[in-house]
Amino acid sequence: MSMIAAFYGNKSILITGATGFLGKVLMEKLLRTSPHLKVIYILVRPKAGQTLQQRVFQILDSKLFEKVKESCPNVHEKIRPISADLDQRDFAMGKEDMQELLASTNIIFHCAATVRFDAHLRNAVQLNVIATQQLLVMASQMPKLEAFIHFSTAFSNCNLNQIDEVIYPCPVEPRKIIDSMEWLDDTIIEEITPKLIRDWPNTYTYTKALGEMVIQQEGGNLNIAIIRPSIVGPSWQEPFPGWVDNLNGPSGMIIATGKGFLRSIRATPMAVADLIPVDMVVNLTLAAGWYTAVHRPKSLLIYHSTTGGLNPCKWSEMGLQVLASFKKIPFEKAFRRPNANFTTNSLSAQYWNAVTHRAPAIVYDCYLVLTGRKPRMMKLMTRLLKTISMLEYFTNRSWEWTSANSEMLRSEMSPEDQRVTVLTTQAARNRMDCISRYCLPLRKSLAG
Numbered sequence: 001m002s003m004i005a006a007f008y009g010n011k012s013i014l015i016t017g018a019t020g021f022l023g024k025v026l027m028e029k030l031l032r033t034s035p036h037l038k039v040i041y042i043l044v045r046p047k048a049g050q051t052l053q054q055r056v057f058q059i060l061d062s063k064l065f066e067k068v069k070e071s072c073p074n075v076h077e078k079i080r081p082i083s084a085d086l087d088q089r090d091f092a093m094g095k096e097d098m099q100e101l102l103a104s105t106n107i108i109f110h111c112a113a114t115v116r117f118d119a120h121l122r123n124a125v126q127l128n129v130i131a132t133q134q135l136l137v138m139a140s141q142m143p144k145l146e147a148f149i150h151f152s153t154a155f156s157n158c159n160l161n162q163i164d165e166v167i168y169p170c171p172v173e174p175r176k177i178i179d180s181m182e183w184l185d186d187t188i189i190e191e192i193t194p195k196l197i198r199d200w201p202n203t204y205t206y207t208k209a210l211g212e213m214v215i216q217q218e219g220g221n222l223n224i225a226i227i228r229p230s231i232v233g234p235s236w237q238e239p240f241p242g243w244v245d246n247l248n249g250p251s252g253m254i255i256a257t258g259k260g261f262l263r264s265i266r267a268t269p270m271a272v273a274d275l276i277p278v279d280m281v282v283n284l285t286l287a288a289g290w291y292t293a294v295h296r297p298k299s300l301l302i303y304h305s306t307t308g309g310l311n312p313c314k315w316s317e318m319g320l321q322v323l324a325s326f327k328k329i330p331f332e333k334a335f336r337r338p339n340a341n342f343t344t345n346s347l348s349a350q351y352w353n354a355v356t357h358r359a360p361a362i363v364y365d366c367y368l369v370l371t372g373r374k375p376r377m378m379k380l381m382t383r384l385l386k387t388i389s390m391l392e393y394f395t396n397r398s399w400e401w402t403s404a405n406s407e408m409l410r411s412e413m414s415p416e417d418q419r420v421t422v423l424t425t426q427a428a429r430n431r432m433d434c435i436s437r438y439c440l441p442l443r444k445s446l447a448g
């Protein structure tokens with residue numbers, strides 16, 4: 001029997017961000033492998049026109065949960081949604097709900113975040129820093145808490161090239177940033193954002209770094225671990241290959257390539273595309289939760305969930321894989337034949353944007369107008385090019401992440417856990433497999 005699965009068997013678990021990409025896969029794996037767990041509390045923000053239960057059923061209705069529901073048709077009874085908005089003081093949570101959480105929680109997985117690169121600094125600080133701080137305060141009042149697992153990103157220190165499993169200080173203390181958000185107005189914050197974030201490329205990575213500092217400074221005596229995944233992609237194996245449900249990171253770009261909208265990007269062909277399948281991030285997370293609770297390491301441990309250091313895949317290889325996949329399974333109504341041209345020079349990138357992206361879009365829009373339809377291609381192309389420009393920072397650099405703690409974790413696992421729990425190390429060997437699985441599920445998600 002897996003020791004890790006058995007560990008979660010009788011626990012009350014709190015997950016924030018359980019309605020997100022990673023949170024859903026985490027919840028599925030817990031329910032599938034530890035069917036005897038007591039309860040999973042999920043903090044869900046209310047959405048117009050949907051009750052909390054409806055949100056839960058919507059998630060459980062997805063293909064991701066089919067296996068769990070086969071073995072446990074009443075799986076919804078294990079999930080207890082709690083209305084909470086992490087942007088609000090005390091998460092705008094009811095008193096009774098709060099009391100129940102404080103009294104019962106054994107393990108916390110903190111996944112909720114804003115992952116938008118263009119988030120206003122105030123919003124990013126609120127969710128990625130202040131909410132983390134508030135959750136730590138709550139955690140410190142939980143007598144039964146055994147472990148607090150925080151999701152950060154491998155890119156929280158992307159201003160460095162070599163990144164170890166340690167917390168690096170930010171130039172400005174998180175406290176000062178939090179205080180300044182209280183009295184500065186939005187326009188001034190926008191003006192000073194570039195000066196504050198310095199060599200971080202966006203507010204997302206910057207506030208994730210601040211969030212880590214808050215954990216270090218305000219974690220007190222809690223048993224904490226931080227997971228830093230790189231670019232999280234579709235599942236490799238569990239619960240089935242190729243599950244993904246969003247267009248973040250490379251997913252949207254791959255669809256755009258398959259559709260023939262995107263044919264050229266500014267990317268360094270030899271730069272490493274550090275992609276990690278979502279199920280491996282979840283495996284590492286559950287193993288880290290078990291280790292943190294059972295072994296209670298003296299200091300907070302950070303686990304890199306990355307693959308580039310072991311078996312690096314370059315953006316050029318990924319481009320070839322993507323093209324090969326679309327050759328095998330093409331889109332039915334592609335705009336143009338897929339192509340993948342990489343350029344490192346910003347002038348030639350502008351040239352290719354004009355020639356291969358904007359010009360065909362204008363021609364197509366003219367055709368739509370002439371045939372009495374509404375033009376739409378230029379709007380789509382402008383949006384796509386904006387997104388591409390935000391991702392360029394990541395496609396033109398390589399990072400080296402150390403992974404000693406993940407290696408240590410593996411060595412501490414029982415032989416059975418080592419057999420059934422695939423962690424980062426093995427993922428690297430199957431990188432190509434993982435990338436080629438991107439395309440079909442993405443097609444299906446788009447069709448849906």
Ligand SMILES: CCCCCCCCCCCCCCCCCCCCCC(=O)SCCNC(=O)CCNC(=O)[C@H](O)C(C)(C)COP(=O)(O)OP(=O)(O)OC[C@H]1O[C@@H](n2cnc3c(N)ncnc32)[C@H](O)[C@@H]1OP(=O)(O)O
Nearest residue numbers: 115116117118153248249250253263264265340387391394
């Ligand atoms: C040519 C050759 C190519 C060859 C191919 C080679 C491979 C390709 C290589 C490409 C290089 C990749 C590099 C990746 C590097 C990543 C590094 C990550 C590092 C950190 C990782 C992390 O630590 S953490 C995750 C990071 N964080 C994100 O990765 C969010 C980013 N992103 C945004 O920050 C916002 O995206 C941004 C951009 C502001 C735009 O924002 P925006 O407002 O313009 O657009 P939106 O994204 O909001 O959505 C637009 C519309 O798509 C609709 N839509 C959404 N999902 C949908 C679905 N499933 N099906 C149908 N439609 C869907 C949505 O509903 C909107 O539709 P509508 O407008 O009608 O509502």
Ligand SMILES: NC(=O)C1=CN([C@@H]2O[C@H](COP(=O)(O)OP(=O)(O)OC[C@H]3O[C@@H](n4cnc5c(N)ncnc54)[C@H](OP(=O)(O)O)[C@@H]3O)[C@@H](O)[C@H]2O)C=CC1
Nearest residue numbers: 017018019020021022085086087111112113151153229232
């Ligand atoms: N995906 C990736 O490539 C990577 C992700 N990570 C980290 O992993 C974690 C999860 O990321 P991912 O699953 O991709 O992100 P998603 O954007 O898919 O999910 C974010 C989650 O946070 C919730 N949330 C956002 N704002 C609030 C709020 N105000 N109150 C309550 N809940 C809120 C969302 O709820 P709702 O459904 O209501 O919007 C959703 O459940 C994040 O911490 C991220 O930084 C790290 C590296 C890479």
